[in-house]
Amino acid sequence: MDESSQLRKIKDFLIIYNSLTERCFTRCVTNMNHRYPTKDETSCIHNCAERFQKGNQRFMKQFMKMTPEMVQRRNE
Amino acid sequence: MDESSQLRKIKDFLIIYNSLTERCFTRCVTNMNHRYPTKDETSCIHNCAERFQKGNQRFMKQFMKMTPEMVQRRNE
Amino acid sequence: MDESSQLRKIKDFLIIYNSLTERCFTRCVTNMNHRYPTKDETSCIHNCAERFQKGNQRFMKQFMKMTPEMVQRRNE
Amino acid sequence: MDPQEAQKLAAELEVEMMADMYNRMTSSCHKKCISTRYDTGDLEKGEAVCIDRCVAKYLDIHEQIGKKLTEMSQTDEEAMSK
């Protein structure tokens, strides 16, 4: 893999990382009564991250399955 | 038109295209009981795309009408 | 400061400026019965901008306070 | 800009826009398919099926909208050239 596609891969990872933090934080942290994440919040964060990541893998797999058809139809 | 502004034009078109798909999909597709778009969904998608596109043309027209005044005021 | 970080600074300012307009417009302008902003809308816009800007300063201050710890922990 | 550079930029733009479409799709399908109760880290069967259908449907609709936009811009050009 050349350097330019390696950078693209790092960028894609970082975008997922940033958006995962944003979404799971928004959903799991509901009040600011405490400075540190509570036990419930931490457990929610872990499940949320795992689910999103598994969801992302499923999206990628299905997308990879569908695009060849799409490209073929477009070139017909 | 030189190549750089042609690329800008293609980019602007693709951003509209992507955001139109996102908005109309979000609004028109309400359940995943079927793999293929239903007749109602398809009709909703077409009306949605047409309206957004007509809306976009109206936005652009009004924006073009307003900006000269704005630029003039700023330079006074 | 060299030219490249000066551009970065201008860009950061413009992003704040654009997002501030978007948020305060969305919250303060609730109907389109009038072409010009009403007295209530104008007052809301000014308070909204002031609050967001003060909020942004607080965010930056706290972020600057927290990041050294974070970077240190990461390098341990 | 020489033609080679223009071609390279056009290719980069295509990749960027494909990535943008993909990101919007996952964001939209996430909202439609994945429960917001986070009591477990596993995807349920129904959620996985929903993701597969949602991706397929999204791509179908993206294609339909592409055709519609092309159609509409042709009608505009004809109207202008009259």
Added chain:
Amino acid sequence: MDPQEAQKLAAELEVEMMADMYNRMTSSCHKKCISTRYDTGDLEKGEAVCIDRCVAKYLDIHEQIGKKLTEMSQTDEEAMSK
């Protein structure tokens, strides 16, 4: 970076930020003006009027906020230089 390149980048930045402002405006005004019932593809009269007012008002307010931000940053600098 030579001055010519810096100037070119500054001009590109201005175009990019103008496009960003325009996109935020259309997104905001779409939500305020366009009905989400898609039973027809035509804009209604009221929707068109709403768009025109919304664009004009958005630009007014963008200008007011620009002035406010400049004012506030001057007050900050005065406070710091005391």
Added chain:
Amino acid sequence: MDPQEAQKLAAELEVEMMADMYNRMTSSCHKKCISTRYDTGDLEKGEAVCIDRCVAKYLDIHEQIGKKLTEMSQTDEEAMSK
């Protein structure tokens, strides 16, 4: 691409992603902390405390999620290399 240019692009990417994280954080914490009644331009005491906690918590959770993602990708690689 020569190594020096690659390094420069990697550094730019890091700055860009840090800025992206910061923007998402402020947007998320704004929603959680700042009242939408705009009857005054001042931050209330409770809002300021909320911002401080929200930033600290957001950074903690960003770190935790980073570790989790690394862990998950290692498990995937082990599973694949079996």
